[in-house]
Amino acid sequence: MKRTTSAAEVLLAVTRKSGRSMREQLEHGLRSAIQAGRLAPGFALPSTRSLAADLGVSRGVAVLAYEQLLAEGYLTSVMGSATRVATVPRGGSHQAPPIVAARPPAYDFRPGAPDVSIFPRRAWLSSVRRVLAGAPHAALAYPDPAGAVELRTALSLYLNRTRGTLARGDAIVVCNGFAQGLRLVCEVLIQRGIRSIAVENPGHAGQRADIESVGIRTRAVEVDAEGMRIDRLRGSDVGAVLLTPAHQFPTGVVLSPDRRKALLDWASHRGAWIIEDDYDAEYRYDRGPVGALQGLAPDRVIYLGSASKTLAPALRLGWILAPPELVDRLALAKLHADHGSPTLDQLAFADFIERRGLDRHLRKARLLYRRRRDAMVAALRAHLPSLNIEGVAAGLHLMVTLPSGTSEEAVMDAAARRSMRIYGVGPHRKTPGAPALLLGYGSMTEAQIEEGMAMLARIIKSGRSGAAKPGGRRSTVWDPIERALTDRILASKS
Numbered sequence: 001m002k003r004t005t006s007a008a009e010v011l012l013a014v015t016r017k018s019g020r021s022m023r024e025q026l027e028h029g030l031r032s033a034i035q036a037g038r039l040a041p042g043f044a045l046p047s048t049r050s051l052a053a054d055l056g057v058s059r060g061v062a063v064l065a066y067e068q069l070l071a072e073g074y075l076t077s078v079m080g081s082a083t084r085v086a087t088v089p090r091g092g093s094h095q096a097p098p099i100v101a102a103r104p105p106a107y108d109f110r111p112g113a114p115d116v117s118i119f120p121r122r123a124w125l126s127s128v129r130r131v132l133a134g135a136p137h138a139a140l141a142y143p144d145p146a147g148a149v150e151l152r153t154a155l156s157l158y159l160n161r162t163r164g165t166l167a168r169g170d171a172i173v174v175c176n177g178f179a180q181g182l183r184l185v186c187e188v189l190i191q192r193g194i195r196s197i198a199v200e201n202p203g204h205a206g207q208r209a210d211i212e213s214v215g216i217r218t219r220a221v222e223v224d225a226e227g228m229r230i231d232r233l234r235g236s237d238v239g240a241v242l243l244t245p246a247h248q249f250p251t252g253v254v255l256s257p258d259r260r261k262a263l264l265d266w267a268s269h270r271g272a273w274i275i276e277d278d279y280d281a282e283y284r285y286d287r288g289p290v291g292a293l294q295g296l297a298p299d300r301v302i303y304l305g306s307a308s309k310t311l312a313p314a315l316r317l318g319w320i321l322a323p324p325e326l327v328d329r330l331a332l333a334k335l336h337a338d339h340g341s342p343t344l345d346q347l348a349f350a351d352f353i354e355r356r357g358l359d360r361h362l363r364k365a366r367l368l369y370r371r372r373r374d375a376m377v378a379a380l381r382a383h384l385p386s387l388n389i390e391g392v393a394a395g396l397h398l399m400v401t402l403p404s405g406t407s408e409e410a411v412m413d414a415a416a417r418r419s420m421r422i423y424g425v426g427p428h429r430k431t432p433g434a435p436a437l438l439l440g441y442g443s444m445t446e447a448q449i450e451e452g453m454a455m456l457a458r459i460i461k462s463g464r465s466g467a468a469k470p471g472g473r474r475s476t477v478w479d480p481i482e483r484a485l486t487d488r489i490l491a492s493k494s
């Protein structure tokens, strides 16, 4: 007998203990499921034979129930095919409302967004096929929360080769992107008595919020042209410092050799941890990237990396390369969080790295992003020559300082009206500072970059970029997805 749908799949049950006959119960169950929209129009019901067998009733009972509902117009049937729920529109609490995705803007200069259209689908698919065909059954059991051995090994070799780390596979904990890695680190640092962490100012707003959400205070430390002001750490009570040494987010500067040394000295003297966010170091266009700090102090540095910029944010693959004394605690925190990241994805990523797929992809990606950065710099110089472009030639975004008195919000709003999304630096500042924009070029074509920058110039020159509202409340939410969610929550409260 060819099975289509079973009784359990449509949540139907009958009982002999009820005062009603089996046929009545079945009829009633189906009718109310259709009325409530739980069974959607067009849905193919189980055959009477399999439904009867599943429910332990005679087939005649199921036949009579279907006939009744056919007569009432709830069901339709065509000879030789399954009985289906009729396409009569009915409202009901179970009717799933269609999910309407917000229409993306024509231009989105989101900082740090890679071009996901160049994701190496074919090579990735070969890796997925290979690991699914070859993985032992044990790979489908509950995983090692620290991650698949294959990926931890592949990552350690890759990071040592390309980032100058001193990594052993057993010092790596795989996590769901940098975002989860930071949370796990904070949980472990709290267990170790750490109550405050120094962060860069400006520095990533979301990370600051994540740290604070686990109950750790953040201390903002100014960033200048050489990176974080390490001298400001002296005398402070922080037990750790989070920073982006290879390419500071958002200003784009690189931590200078003197500051790197001063930071390592400070951390070893104070017994503090350095949390190194190495989010986009693979993309440096004017020279080779600076090596990771971790390679200089593997016992002090908690190194975090991610596939979000090199491959795709949707993979949610990240890693923590931790000092030996923290590894098991981080793995335990990961176990408590979610019992481990999906093993098949990890194995596919390991295979992809081992076969040099990541190296090949990055060679191509670097060329593309470099061209896009050049296009953006050229467009800014042509249309807005007075704006200062900050930072080094690296990464997937750049920062431009706006004329004083310009309101980031006003520029962003005017751009949004022209279907262009741009991002202010404001949310990333812990204390107010000069107005500036973050312009991501990773996911925009050269033509879009030119058009977008010309439009930005028209907005700024038109005087519609307004004066900053004195005393206006500064938003700390930069991400449009987060903003939409918080707006909906606020609206539902009012």
Ligand SMILES: Cc1ncc(COP(=O)(O)O)c(C=O)c1O
Pocket (backbone or CB within 6 Å): 112, 176, 177, 178, 179, 180, 204, 244, 249, 277, 279, 305, 306, 307, 308, 313, 317, 318
């Ligand atoms: C400064 C910084 N660090 C890390 C990341 C990577 O985060 P995730 O791996 O959670 O996508 C990002 C992504 O936007 C970032 O901007």
